Amino acid sequence: MAASMPLFLSGIMIFSISLYLLHKRLQAEMGTTHQHQLRNLTILLWHWPFSRPYSLEGDVCSNEYGIPGCLLSDNTSLYPQADVVVFHHHELRTGRSALPLHLPRPASQRWLWLSLEPPVNNGNLTQYKGLFNWTMSYRADADVPMPYGKTVEVLVPPNSSSYVIPKKGACLASWVVSNYSPDHARSQVYQSLRKYIPIEVYGRWLKRPLTDQSLIPTIGRCNFYLAFENSVAIDYITEKLWRNAYQAGAVPVVLGPSRSNYEALVPSGSFIHVSDFSSTERLAAFLQQLATDRGRYEAYFKWRQTHEIKTYTDWRERLCNICINYHRLPAKKVYYDLDGWANR
Ligand SMILES: *[C@@H]1O[C@H](CO)[C@@H](O)[C@H](O)[C@H]1NC(C)=O
Ligand SMILES: *[C@@H]1O[C@H](CO)[C@@H](O)[C@H](O)[C@H]1NC(C)=O
Ligand SMILES: *[C@@H]1O[C@H](CO)[C@@H](O)[C@H](O)[C@H]1NC(C)=O
Ligand SMILES: *[C@@H]1O[C@H](CO)[C@@H](O)[C@H](O)[C@H]1NC(C)=O
Ligand SMILES: *[C@@H]1O[C@H](CO)[C@@H](O)[C@H](O)[C@H]1NC(C)=O
Numbered sequence: 001m002a003a004s005m006p007l008f009l010s011g012i013m014i015f016s017i018s019l020y021l022l023h024k025r026l027q028a029e030m031g032t033t034h035q036h037q038l039r040n041l042t043i044l045l046w047h048w049p050f051s052r053p054y055s056l057e058g059d060v061c062s063n064e065y066g067i068p069g070c071l072l073s074d075n076t077s078l079y080p081q082a083d084v085v086v087f088h089h090h091e092l093r094t095g096r097s098a099l100p101l102h103l104p105r106p107a108s109q110r111w112l113w114l115s116l117e118p119p120v121n122n123g124n125l126t127q128y129k130g131l132f133n134w135t136m137s138y139r140a141d142a143d144v145p146m147p148y149g150k151t152v153e154v155l156v157p158p159n160s161s162s163y164v165i166p167k168k169g170a171c172l173a174s175w176v177v178s179n180y181s182p183d184h185a186r187s188q189v190y191q192s193l194r195k196y197i198p199i200e201v202y203g204r205w206l207k208r209p210l211t212d213q214s215l216i217p218t219i220g221r222c223n224f225y226l227a228f229e230n231s232v233a234i235d236y237i238t239e240k241l242w243r244n245a246y247q248a249g250a251v252p253v254v255l256g257p258s259r260s261n262y263e264a265l266v267p268s269g270s271f272i273h274v275s276d277f278s279s280t281e282r283l284a285a286f287l288q289q290l291a292t293d294r295g296r297y298e299a300y301f302k303w304r305q306t307h308e309i310k311t312y313t314d315w316r317e318r319l320c321n322i323c324i325n326y327h328r329l330p331a332k333k334v335y336y337d338l339d340g341w342a343n344r
Helices: 004-038 060-065 076-081 185-193 212-220 239-247 259-265 280-292 294-299 315-326 338-342
Strands: 041-045 070-073 084-088 110-114 134-137 149-153 173-176 199-202 224-228 251-255 307-311
Touching: 041 076, 041 315, 060 070, 060 315, 070 315, 084 315, 134 315, 134 338, 149 239, 173 212, 185 224, 185 251, 185 280, 212 239, 224 239, 239 251, 239 307, 251 280, 280 294
Parallel strands: 041 070, 041 084, 084 110, 110 134, 173 199, 173 224, 224 251
Antiparallel strands: 149 307
8 A cells, every 4th residue: 555655646646747748738739829810910001002091990801801810000100010011112203212211120021012003104113122022913923912803713503603694785895995095005906996896985085984883884785895905914914804894794805915824814715815816807807706696605604604703902902911921921032123023
């Protein structure tokens, strides 16, 4: 009895120690996962894009976009705590003096350069060598890719898609253009194409603006929409395609990056690429023929059975997206040649 006592006690001790260690380990593990989930990231927007502020009342990312742990602020006093400071290119007109280069930069803070404009609008970026850590752009290879739109798979069983192609009127093709410049590649294609087919033109150029409410139904009556980009650049596919054509329900005739670039970013079989035709006369003949062949025309909408369109239009949603990407992005990165990256 006396001899077994210490054995019994040490048994209890070993058991208690193991329990204690297990408890500590669990605590440590839960602590780190909790920390990972509960630490709020602070995204500080240094200037509002195009000087148009939006409300940041409440927890916008969580409440509006279902992205928790992501606090947006435009209060520059929060600079020392900010995890990411966002600089929108258009507000850097005064150059480096628009940046807080006089403030010490916390070691883990990232500066993000944001531009959704094509190279032609960015200008010379050589003065920003070695200042930014991350980029946000429509480009798929940006740290935070922010396209104008994308397709998302619909989580409904096949055949239950309720997509209905809008009823087509007498309109064969339409185009909305505000900033018309005869130098744009798109203007030359339009001027040539209109010799062969009627094209309804809207927008500020011809002083026929459409309201937000009338845009979609007006375009939707037409079989085709000229989704012509004002600038031809890699991945530069704007709301002209996502909203004006796809959301309106008109088959887009695209002019922009190469066909293979479109195929990487939009549903194949959903668009007509200008460069597939050796002349605008041939393109015009193709459109006229396709409009009369309902079976072939409707095949351009096949993707609608499984996918829908998601467009990004609100700067706050774009900024909240930084948090989704934050943990997968390189911890240490510097754009030593921002101009070379952005303007290639
Ligand atoms: C994160 O922000 C939310 C919303 O402001 C707040 O309720 C929560 O307490 C914050 N969490 C931490 C760990 O600071
Ligand atoms: C900005 O943040 C500072 C520091 O937290 C605070 O004192 C100040 O009231 C804030 N300003 C605004 C306009 O919210
Ligand atoms: C861009 O600006 C730098 C100096 O700021 C100049 O050396 C360079 O030639 C410019 N590049 C172009 C393409 O204008
Ligand atoms: C779904 O569509 C396919 C092909 O059109 C058809 O064969 C099938 O019967 C449909 N299923 C249902 C449940 O309607
Ligand atoms: C961010 O860029 C700055 C400026 O080049 C650099 O000093 C800093 O180390 C970078 N930070 C990270 C976390 O990559």
